[in-house]
Amino acid sequence: MFCRECGYQLKGKEDFCPMCGTKVVMDPEFLQISSDNEKGKFGDSEPGAYVPENESTEEMESRHSDDSLSSPEEAAHQQKPVEEEPKRELEGDSSEDFYAKYDDTLEDHLRAPEESRGTPVSHSEKSSSAELESAGSSKADSEDRIAGDEKTVQTDQVPLNDGEQKKDPSEDPRASGREEIPHSAQSSHVKQPAAAPAVQKNKRPARKASRKEILLAVGIPAASLLLFTGTAFGMAASENSTNQKAESLHYEGEEYALNGEYSKAVDKLSKASDLRPQNTTIKKVKVEVESAKKAEDKLAAIDKNIKDKQFGEAKDNLNSVRNDLQSRDGEIFSPLEARIADQETDLVIEMVKTETAEMDTVDEIGEQLKKVYKLENAEAEEVKGQLIKKIVSICMADSEKYMKDKNFDAAISSLKTGMRYTNYENVELTGRLSQLEDEKLKYKDSLPVFLEKHWVKIDAKALKSKNPPIKLGKVVFEEDQFSYVVKGKFENKMKTALNNPTLYLKIYDKKGKFIMNEEVPSNEVSIKGGKAAEFFFILDKGYGKDLKIVIDQVKYRK
Numbered sequence: 001m002f003c004r005e006c007g008y009q010l011k012g013k014e015d016f017c018p019m020c021g022t023k024v025v026m027d028p029e030f031l032q033i034s035s036d037n038e039k040g041k042f043g044d045s046e047p048g049a050y051v052p053e054n055e056s057t058e059e060m061e062s063r064h065s066d067d068s069l070s071s072p073e074e075a076a077h078q079q080k081p082v083e084e085e086p087k088r089e090l091e092g093d094s095s096e097d098f099y100a101k102y103d104d105t106l107e108d109h110l111r112a113p114e115e116s117r118g119t120p121v122s123h124s125e126k127s128s129s130a131e132l133e134s135a136g137s138s139k140a141d142s143e144d145r146i147a148g149d150e151k152t153v154q155t156d157q158v159p160l161n162d163g164e165q166k167k168d169p170s171e172d173p174r175a176s177g178r179e180e181i182p183h184s185a186q187s188s189h190v191k192q193p194a195a196a197p198a199v200q201k202n203k204r205p206a207r208k209a210s211r212k213e214i215l216l217a218v219g220i221p222a223a224s225l226l227l228f229t230g231t232a233f234g235m236a237a238s239e240n241s242t243n244q245k246a247e248s249l250h251y252e253g254e255e256y257a258l259n260g261e262y263s264k265a266v267d268k269l270s271k272a273s274d275l276r277p278q279n280t281t282i283k284k285v286k287v288e289v290e291s292a293k294k295a296e297d298k299l300a301a302i303d304k305n306i307k308d309k310q311f312g313e314a315k316d317n318l319n320s321v322r323n324d325l326q327s328r329d330g331e332i333f334s335p336l337e338a339r340i341a342d343q344e345t346d347l348v349i350e351m352v353k354t355e356t357a358e359m360d361t362v363d364e365i366g367e368q369l370k371k372v373y374k375l376e377n378a379e380a381e382e383v384k385g386q387l388i389k390k391i392v393s394i395c396m397a398d399s400e401k402y403m404k405d406k407n408f409d410a411a412i413s414s415l416k417t418g419m420r421y422t423n424y425e426n427v428e429l430t431g432r433l434s435q436l437e438d439e440k441l442k443y444k445d446s447l448p449v450f451l452e453k454h455w456v457k458i459d460a461k462a463l464k465s466k467n468p469p470i471k472l473g474k475v476v477f478e479e480d481q482f483s484y485v486v487k488g489k490f491e492n493k494m495k496t497a498l499n500n501p502t503l504y505l506k507i508y509d510k511k512g513k514f515i516m517n518e519e520v521p522s523n524e525v526s527i528k529g530g531k532a533a534e535f536f537f538i539l540d541k542g543y544g545k546d547l548k549i550v551i552d553q554v555k556y557r558k
Helices: 028-039 057-067 072-084 095-110 114-118 123-135 137-145 183-188 211-258 262-275 280-307 311-326 331-356 362-372 378-404 408-421 427-442 447-454
Strands: 455-458 470-479 483-492 498-509 514-521 532-540 547-557
Touching: 211 262, 211 280, 211 331, 262 280, 280 311, 280 331, 311 331, 331 362, 331 378, 362 378, 362 408, 378 408, 378 427, 408 427, 408 532, 470 547, 483 547, 498 532, 514 532
Parallel strands: none
Antiparallel strands: 455 547, 470 483, 483 532, 498 514, 498 547
C-alpha cells in the first residue's frame, strides 16, 4: 500500500503518512494484493510492490524488455540501487530501518548528471522530487563526491491506470544519448518519478599548506599587529613623557616668576612652549612673564639713573612703569610692585641727601626731613638721623651766637625752631632750652625781667573757672603741602583792654596725651573788653588733625 500523495510505501497500519503527513485511507484493493503476494501469485516480484490491476503479464514483460534497451553500463548503473537495496518483508522490519534503506535509494536517484536540469519534468515529477529531496536532505552532502560526465536523464511517466504509454523511437535514450532510470527502480515505487539530479561541483583537490605558507599567513599579520601596537604604545609613552616635561618646565617657570627671577622664568617657559607650542596656558604665562621682564629691565635702568643723580629722568621712567603695571593683574607682577616701592624710596632718599648737602638753615633742612620722616627702611632711618643731627647742630650754634649778646629771646626761639622739626624729642635741644629760660629769669637787665614788672599773667586756674577772663573760640586746620595752619579765635571777657596779649597753648591728642606747648602772639595789638581777636600757628602733619587745644595762660601788658 502506497500514499496517494507522495507514493511512500506504507505498512498498512498507519493512520497518517510518515513522509508527508496525509491521512491514510484504506484501499480495498490492498487487501487482495497482500493475499496474492503471500500466495506467490506475482512470482519473483518484491513483496509489497504495487502492480496495477489491469496490467497483464505480457505488458509487464514488454515493459521489462524496453528497460533492457539501455547499454550494459547504464543498466548496471541503473540497477545498482535495486541490487544494493535489500528486500524487506512486511513483517519484522522497523520503521527506522526502512527509512534508512529508503534514504539510500533516494541518494542513488539523486546521483544523476548535471544535464538533467534541462530535461522537462511533469508536475507530478516535481512534486515527487521535492518530497524525495526533503526526505533525503541528510544525505545531500554526498553529492559533492559523485563524478561523471554531464548527461540528461529523461524519466518516463508511469501510467496511472491502463498500462504504459507507447514509446516513440525518437525518445530512445540510447539514440538521444540520454540515460533512462531503471525500470526496477520505477517498479519498486509506483507513481514515484526520479528526482532532479544535483549539480556536480568541479572542485580542485585540496592541497595541504606548507609550513612556510602557514608561517607567512599567520606571522605577517601578527607581526604587523605587534608593530602597530608597539608603535602606538611608544608614541603614547613619548607623548606622556613630553607632556610631563612641559608641565614641569611650566611649573618651574612660574616659580621663578613669582620670586622675581624673570630671566630664568622666560628660559623655562620658552622650552615648555617649544615642547607644547599649542598649549594656550603656557603661551599666556610666557607673554605675561616677558612683559614683566621688560618692566624689570626698565627698573634696572632707573637704578642706574638714581646712581648717576639723574633724578628727573628716573622719576619719569618710574611713573611710566607704575602706570603700565596698573593695567595688569596677577601674582607674577607682585615682585615688580614691591621693587617699584623700593625704588621710590631710594629716589627720595638720594634726592634728599643730595639737596641737603648744600643747605645750612634749619627750615630748609627741616622741610627735607619731612620727606623721609615716614619712610621705614634702614637707609631712610639713617638719613633721618643725619638730618636731625644737622638741625640740632645749627640750632645750638645759633643759640650760642645770640647768648653772646645776652639775647635770651632769640636764643630760645632758635632752640624751639629745631625742637619743632624733631617733634620735641631731642634731649640736647630741650635741655639747652630749659637752661636758657632759667638764666633769663635771673638776669636783671634782661628784657623779660623788665617786662615782668609791667606785664599781667592770667593763670590756668582762672581760665578754668566758671567765668574765665579769656574764652577760646573755634579752631580750624588748613592743610598745606607738608603741614597744617591752625587758626583760631579768642574773646576778651574783661572790662579792661588786653595790650599785646600772648597765648600759651597746650596741645593734646585724641586720647588726652600731652603733645606740645605752643606760644602764640595775637594778631591784634590791643583788644578791648568784649571783643575777639584771631591767632594762628604752624603744626606738622605728623600730629594729624584730631587734636585738642586749650589755653594754659595769657600774658598781656598793663
